[in-house]
Amino acid sequence: MTGTGTFKYVQQRQTAIRAAATVFAEKGFHGACTKDIAERMGIKQGSLYYYFKSKEEALGEVCLYGIQNYVEHMATIADSEQPFEAKLVATVTSHLSSYRERNEALKVYNDERLYLPKARRSRLKKLGSDYRQRLEGIFEEGKETGAVRRSVDCHFAAQAVIGMCNAWGDLIVRDSELDLFEVIQKCTDLLINGFTKQS
Amino acid sequence: MTGTGTFKYVQQRQTAIRAAATVFAEKGFHGACTKDIAERMGIKQGSLYYYFKSKEEALGEVCLYGIQNYVEHMATIADSEQPFEAKLVATVTSHLSSYRERNEALKVYNDERLYLPKARRSRLKKLGSDYRQRLEGIFEEGKETGAVRRSVDCHFAAQAVIGMCNAWGDLIVRDSELDLFEVIQKCTDLLINGFTKQS
DNA sequence: GACGGATTCTATAGACTTATAGAAAAAAGG
DNA sequence: CCTTTTTTCTATAAGTCTATAGAATCCGTC
Numbered sequence: 001m002t003g004t005g006t007f008k009y010v011q012q013r014q015t016a017i018r019a020a021a022t023v024f025a026e027k028g029f030h031g032a033c034t035k036d037i038a039e040r041m042g043i044k045q046g047s048l049y050y051y052f053k054s055k056e057e058a059l060g061e062v063c064l065y066g067i068q069n070y071v072e073h074m075a076t077i078a079d080s081e082q083p084f085e086a087k088l089v090a091t092v093t094s095h096l097s098s099y100r101e102r103n104e105a106l107k108v109y110n111d112e113r114l115y116l117p118k119a120r121r122s123r124l125k126k127l128g129s130d131y132r133q134r135l136e137g138i139f140e141e142g143k144e145t146g147a148v149r150r151s152v153d154c155h156f157a158a159q160a161v162i163g164m165c166n167a168w169g170d171l172i173v174r175d176s177e178l179d180l181f182e183v184i185q186k187c188t189d190l191l192i193n194g195f196t197k198q199s
Numbered sequence: 200m201t202g203t204g205t206f207k208y209v210q211q212r213q214t215a216i217r218a219a220a221t222v223f224a225e226k227g228f229h230g231a232c233t234k235d236i237a238e239r240m241g242i243k244q245g246s247l248y249y250y251f252k253s254k255e256e257a258l259g260e261v262c263l264y265g266i267q268n269y270v271e272h273m274a275t276i277a278d279s280e281q282p283f284e285a286k287l288v289a290t291v292t293s294h295l296s297s298y299r300e301r302n303e304a305l306k307v308y309n310d311e312r313l314y315l316p317k318a319r320r321s322r323l324k325k326l327g328s329d330y331r332q333r334l335e336g337i338f339e340e341g342k343e344t345g346a347v348r349r350s351v352d353c354h355f356a357a358q359a360v361i362g363m364c365n366a367w368g369d370l371i372v373r374d375s376e377l378d379l380f381e382v383i384q385k386c387t388d389l390l391i392n393g394f395t396k397q398s
Numbered sequence: 399g400a401c402g403g404a405t406t407c408t409a410t411a412g413a414c415t416t417a418t419a420g421a422a423a424a425a426a427g428g
Numbered sequence: 429c430c431t432t433t434t435t436t437c438t439a440t441a442a443g444t445c446t447a448t449a450g451a452a453t454c455c456g457t458c
Contacts, residue, residue, distance in 0.1 A: 006404065030229035031314065033445060047406045049447065111310065115230065149392075156385045163366025164359065171358070186355045193348075194393030205434070207425090232415060246436050248417065 009051075015041050016051045017065050018103075020058045025104030025173065029059055029112040060120045063113050066105030067124070070098040071131050078134040084142035085196065089188045091135060092165060096184055099169035107173050110166055132158050139195070152195050161191060208250075214240050215250045216264050217302075219257045224303030224372070228258055228311040259319045262312050265304030266323070269297040270330050277333040283341035284395065288387045290334060291364060295383055298368035306372050309365055331357050338394070351394050360390060 019040040023032045034055055035045040052058040073094045077087055098106050113124055135158040142148035148157075164187060172178050218239040222231045233254055234244040251257040272293045276286055297305050312323060334357040341347035347356075367382050 009404080012405085028227055028229055028314070030227055034447085035445080043405090044407060045445090046408075046447080046449095050405065053447095055446070115227070151388075153385055156382075157389075159370070160363065160366075160386070160389060164363055167362025167366055168358075183355075186352055187359070189350075190356075190359060190393040191389075194389040207435080211435085233417085234415080242435090243437060244415090245417080245419095245438075249435065252417095254416070 012041075013051050016048065016058070017061050018105075020052075021062045021065070021103065021105040021108055024059065024062060024108045024112055029055075029108075029115045034058075056115075056117055056120075059108070059112060060116055060124075062105050063109040063116065063124055066098075066102055066107075066109035067127055067131075069102060070094050070106075071127050074131050074134050078138055084138065084145060084147035085192055087138050087142075088161075088191060089184075091138070091161065092188050092191070093184050095162075095165040096169060096172065096180060096187070099172045100180055104173060107170060110169075132162060135161060142196070147196050149195060149197055157195055164191070211240075212250050215247065215257070216260050217304075219251075220261045220264070220302065220304040220307055223258065223261060223307045223311055228254075228307075228314045255314075255316055255319075258307070258311060259315055259323075261304050262308040262315065262323055265297075265301055265306075265308035266326055266330075268301060269293050269305075270326050273330050273333050277337055283337065283344060283346035284391055286337045286341075287360075287390060288383075290337070290360065291387050291390070292383050294361075294364040295368060295371065295379060295386070298371045299379055303372060305368060309368075331361060334360060341395070346395050348394060348396055356394055363390070 016037070020032075020037045023036045023040060026032070027036070034048050037058065038045045038048040048058075052061070074091065077090045077094065080087070080090075082090070109124070113121060116124070136154045139148055139152065139154040139157045143150065143152065143154065148154075168183050168187060172180065172183065215236070219231075219236045222235045222239060225231070226235070233247050236257065237244045237247040247257075251260070273290065276289045276293065279286070279289075281289070308323070312320060315323070335353050338347055338351065338353035338356045342349065342351065342353065347353075363386060367386060371377050371379065371382065
């Protein structure tokens with residue numbers, strides 16, 4: 001039935017998650033139908049239920065897959081021994097790179113997670129707010145070391161970084177020609193000028 | 200039939216648009232059903248079609264209603280005789296205020312417009328890109344007068360402003376306790392520090 | 399090549415939605 | 429108060445979609 005640890009099963013479930021990510025990103029959770037997802041992975045609609053108990057479960061897996069990566073990465077960045085600016089650059093780089101690597105999953109997390117059943121949503125919410133808090137911590141640390149201007153509101157700053165990354169992430173997903181490193185460069189430029197003391 | 204200019208008709212169509220905005224914002228275009236919208240305005244599902252030819256038309260009207268306001272306002276700002284910083288503040292203020300005043304419609308424009316039929320979508324797209332171009336123009340002007348740093352990419356800057364406003368707008372719609380003017384204050388602070396020369 | 403589990407298929411029940419048609423009610427006008 | 433117009437209602441056709449059940453196929457192993 002389900003949950004078997006076969007080789008193919010694990011592999012195919014992964015493809016299923018990616019397929020779902022693509023379709024959800026394109027049509028939204030409610031606009032997408034299970035037939036679309038199944039077709040994209042080359043199986044028939046009914047067969048999809050071999051991998052997911054329900055459409056909602058598929059959404060949950062996509063959302064998790066979307067943020068896992070950069071949320072885990074954040075712990076490393078925050079705990080590292082780098083100066084404020086380097087941490088900020090690392091954060092933006094990690095966040096925006098995730099949009100390229102994981103393609104649509106992160107976008108789906110941002111746009112569709114509120115359609116998840118409550119239990120699953122609050123688990124994800126925790127990951128999200130951990131992320132924000134750690135970022136906030138980076139700003140506070142920056143204030144202590146004198147890198148960040150005294151007048152900066154760290155909570156606001158963290159939110160602004162995330163918001164900006166997501167806004168650009170959307171464009172990155174939509175337009176594959178967009179130069180990722182140019183975007184990273186300009187975002188960090190704006191943020192460093194906006195938040196740090198001029199030397 | 201339709202299109203009559205009766206008093207009540209005009210008034211009710213307006214309520215219909217607002218009702219649709221709320222429901223679309225909450226459940227997304229595909230997740231919302233015409234019954235939800237009708238109920239919210241106190242009529243039965245079928246009666247909604249007295250005001251809209253289709254669900255898609257409703258979405259179109261909501262999107263238009265969402266941006267009309269601040270897009271029109273932009274022309275005034277761009278053409279005015281203020282220094283760069285004042286124009287930037289005015290833009291952010293106008294954009295974020297729209298989120299409060301027009302409630303969900305602007306959010307719907309951002310999140311759901313891609314589900315519109317092509318013809319309608321491209322008309323809206325034009326409004327959106329006019330907006331961005333004018334904002335870009337403000338930055339270019341700022342560069343000429345020396346307010347904006349030479350290294351700034353005006354196209355990027357305009358996109359960043361819009362992205363940041365939308366990210367905060369989302370939070371503003373979701374959390375009605377958020378202090379609008381505090382957000383405006385901090386956003387403009389970040390942007391001015393990020394893009395202009397320090398005095 | 400027969401067995402057993404893993405994977406996919408077909409078919410369908412049941413629920414929900416949009417949009418329309420025509421009747422009914424309400425409001426306006428003379 | 430009767431007529432006309434506007435607005436809302438009920439009922440429903442036609443379509444779509446999720447999820448399940450049971451049959452069929454694939455595939456490695458003995």
